Amino acid sequence: MRVIPLSYSLRNLWARRLTTALTAGGMALVVFVFAAVLMLDQGLRETLVDTGQPDNAVVIRKGSETEVQSSIERNQAALIESLPQIARGAGGAPLVSKETVVLITLAKRDADKPANVIIRGVGAAGLALRPQLRVVEGRMFRAGSNEIVVGSSIAARFQGMGLGDPVRFGAREWRVVGVFDAGRSGFDSEIWGDADQLLQTFRRNAYSSVVFRLADVARFAEARRALEDDPRLALEAKLERTFYADQSAMLSNFISILGLTLSVIFSVGAVIGAAITMYAAVASRTAEIGTLRALGFRRSSVLVAFLVESLLLALLGGLAGLAAASLMQMITISTMNWQSFSELAFSFRLTPAIVAKTLSFALGMGLVGGFMPAARAARMDIVRALRES
Numbered sequence: 156m157r158v159i160p161l162s163y164s165l166r167n168l169w170a171r172r173l174t175t176a177l178t179a180g181g182m183a184l185v186v187f188v189f190a191a192v193l194m195l196d197q198g199l200r201e202t203l204v205d206t207g208q209p210d211n212a213v214v215i216r217k218g219s220e221t222e223v224q225s226s227i228e229r230n231q232a233a234l235i236e237s238l239p240q241i242a243r244g245a246g247g248a249p250l251v252s253k254e255t256v257v258l259i260t261l262a263k264r265d266a267d268k269p270a271n272v273i274i275r276g277v278g279a280a281g282l283a284l285r286p287q288l289r290v291v292e293g294r295m296f297r298a299g300s301n302e303i304v305v306g307s308s309i310a311a312r313f314q315g316m317g318l319g320d321p322v323r324f325g326a327r328e329w330r331v332v333g334v335f336d337a338g339r340s341g342f343d344s345e346i347w348g349d350a351d352q353l354l355q356t357f358r359r360n361a362y363s364s365v366v367f368r369l370a371d372v373a374r375f376a377e378a379r380r381a382l383e384d385d386p387r388l389a390l391e392a393k394l395e396r397t398f399y400a401d402q403s404a405m406l407s408n409f410i411s412i413l414g415l416t417l418s419v420i421f422s423v424g425a426v427i428g429a430a431i432t433m434y435a436a437v438a439s440r441t442a443e444i445g446t447l448r449a450l451g452f453r454r455s456s457v458l459v460a461f462l463v464e465s466l467l468l469a470l471l472g473g474l475a476g477l478a479a480a481s482l483m484q485m486i487t488i489s490t491m492n493w494q495s496f497s498e499l500a501f502s503f504r505l506t507p508a509i510v511a512k513t514l515s516f517a518l519g520m521g522l523v524g525g526f527m528p529a530a531r532a533a534r535m536d537i538v539r540a541l542r543e544s
């Protein structure tokens with residue numbers, strides 16, 4: 156079978172530069188929305204999953220979905236500390252952090268509209284359990300004091316969260332002594348202080364969660380069974396990464412469903428635009444198609460040539476839309492995490508898998524939009540085509 160060269164399709168696209176640009180531009184907008192949704196979802200998932208360490212475990216009250224809802228009594232926390240699966244630090248002390256998590260309301264910098272923010276009280280081992288966290292301004296808070304440190308996202312987005320600023324909550328005044336960077340994880344959207352001081356401030360007798368480092372991740376199932384089978388505890392344990400991945404589920408599903416629904420709706424318009432463009436190309440090249448058939452090119456060759464032209468048009472739009480979407484990685488957005496009802500900042504993330512999905516989506520639009528016009532060109536009668544010329 157004689158194959159019509161690729162240069163034929165490229166020349167035709169160039170000859171119709173304005174139409175090509177407009178059609179590819181429409182596809183690029185749809186691809187931009189599609190890629191942005193995937194990048195947004197990826198950014199959310201990575202932000203929360205990266206919050207956890209692979210060898211850390213989180214213990215909360217059974218039935219609680221978040222740390223804010225959980226309550227662990229002091230005697231229960233002491234029992235958790237005695238688990239043999241827990242790693243030991245310097246001096247043989249268990250790497251355990253008994254933590255309290257509370258929601259407070261702060262005013263944003265760009266508007267006086269308040270938002271919920273997580274304040275986390277951590278134990279002595281809290282920092283050792285989160286090696287991704289580093290202080291970038293000031294210093295870490297002192298245990299037993301009214302000092303706090305704030306995540307980089309909190310410092311940038313909320314009023315009165317600068318180094319040295321006094322902050323009042325829980326009927327007590329606190330002072331910001333440091334700003335930390337947690338590697339673009341969920342901790343960047345938190346405020347940290349001493350756990351026992353926060354318990355006193357909010358008049359609580361129980362911790363929200365207990366976090367510990369496993370001596371061997373393979374023994375996590377043993378630790379979980381020991382906790383969940385003990386009738387005195389009524390607690391459940393999860394690996395820290397699994398715990399934070401679960402926190403992203405509700406918001407991630409909402410973003411995916413809404414975004415992909417919009418992409419499908421917009422893609423219908425893009426496919427119709429591509430089909431109109433290709434039908435116009437077939438109508439204006441009737442004589443050309445007849446000549447190709449008279450020169451011995453088979454119907455299948457004509458079909459493939461016009462499909463290739465439509466796919467090239469879609470690829471052009473796909474690359475343009477993907478290039479525009481990649482710029483979104485420079486933007487950080489904040490929204491409410493519906494699981495914890497707190498503010499969460501995260502960025503768009505572009506991955507090779509998203510690139511592959513986006514280009515496949517674009518080529519799929521080109522294939523659907525171009526098939527019927529290509530089939531019409533392939534079915535065209537030679538004699539009639541030449542007469543119409």
